[in-house]
Amino acid sequence: MKEKRITLFCGHYGSGKTNVAVNYALWLKKRHERVTVADLDIVNPYFRTKDSLPLFRAMEIGLIASPFANSNLDIPALPQEMYAVTDDRGLYAVLDVGGDDRGALALGRLTPAILEEGNYEMLAVVNRYRPLTQTVADTVEVLREVENAAGLRFTGVVNNSNLGGETTAGTVLASLGYAEEVSAALCVPLVMTTFVENLKEALTGRVPHPFTLQLQPKIQ
């Protein structure tokens, strides 16, 4: 995958968007000087990219996040700095978008500028082991709702299928067909198959477009 200036991670609640986005930003930082993560989650007050703030500081990755993220104030606020994502074209931006169509609504005001510049990738993060996206049809339904709310079409699929701590190589392998079918149904390519580091040996060469994840990324 040739990285674009703006990469958006969208999908169903709990599909792993935040973790994939954080890991992708680390990968991107190795290739580009100016990388910034924008937390546009207006749905979930927990498990935010802001949890990775010390990591981002150490790695000199920017973070645009609501001042209320991870606080007791549970309101869907967006930071004014988010306009830097489209205004500052010297930046490589990684957008962590909230779950489902409700979360994707937050993109609305950025969409015209993103389309006008035309240098973006919008990735559908999918996990076939999540209860409401176990079938291709259910997954595509959720993803179409996300597209309609965002006003943007997906350009690729990230297969992040996992069972948390019980994930084995078999868990990932059993999801490959599903991911291919989702990709075919959306008419966009599969761009990543993710797995945690300890499965690297078992899965290298066996999955398309492998991308290794750290669950709690370390400062490198």
Added chain:
Amino acid sequence: MADKVLMKGNEAIAEAALVAGCRHYFGYPITPQTEIAAYMAKRMPKIGGTFLQAESEIAAINMVYGVASAGYRVMTSSSSPGISLKGEGLSYLAGADLPALVVNVQRGGPGLGGIQPSQSDYFQATRGGGHGDYHMIVLAPASVQEMAELTVKGFELADTYRMTAMILADGTMGQMMEPVALDFDVAPAPEKPWATTGTDMKRPHNIINSLSLVPEELEQLNFARYEKYRKIEENEPRYEAYLMEDADICIAAFGIAARVAKNAVNEARREGIRAGLIRPITLWPFPKKAFREAADRVSAMISVELSMGQMIEDVKLASECRVPVTLCNRAGGMIPSPKQVLAAIRQAAGKEGDLL
């Protein structure tokens, strides 16, 4: 379909309710349990059920009263401040002897408090929550799998005893994701000859009511209800005992606190301190016998709680003050660390050298 799915605790409760045959859900969004309502909103219309976002928690609990009266499995969920609003309805459900499942995914209080996890609604849940003499069966899950299992169990117990069962979870349990298997055996709902299902002109009217005009009769109703509670206290207490066979220090903890405490128990064992854990799964009926028996064998008990110390009163009552009971706690949305619990264990064991 996969054998296991990766679920948030809140989603596990919602899906398990559907597995248990619940087709009516009424609620109002509040963090950290909103995923239950969101899940029901997606799923209920697809399986012919009813999801309704009520205008308030009070409206929702009264809709629960209505559906329970008609004999169907019904559920509502909320978090601490919303449960307080439901208090009146909980009392009316008890007064009318109606089965229902109510979920409280607790957050820090009092008042509007915060959105981080807490266990400070223990008193409210185990003492009834509303006015009058009554109890609810209170179930305290400590894993996402148990969130699902106890939801099914809650419906079954509610039907068996014609009373409200409550799942008392906390923000952590609601939000955390773990793999879950949902292949339970569900006991079908028993016949409900008391329900308001239409007489077909073949039987007298069934009346669901919590009003009694004659005090002598109201007293008899209370006596009968407490006779039922006595049987429940005899038959239904559930708990997990962990390394209690040879324990010298007994930890009491439920829900997320029990998971933290288990780590501390393991650490204490590595240091040569014989610690063990009793994890109440039913908070009412409280597993009194387990604590009473442990009190003859251990030298101290520690109640680990995400509150200013509520369950500790039941631990003291159950152990009949035979051993000292201390409190190890955080409050207001904070969670004790395994280190803090380990320090409390060392102190109870008289090994205070390495306190935090």
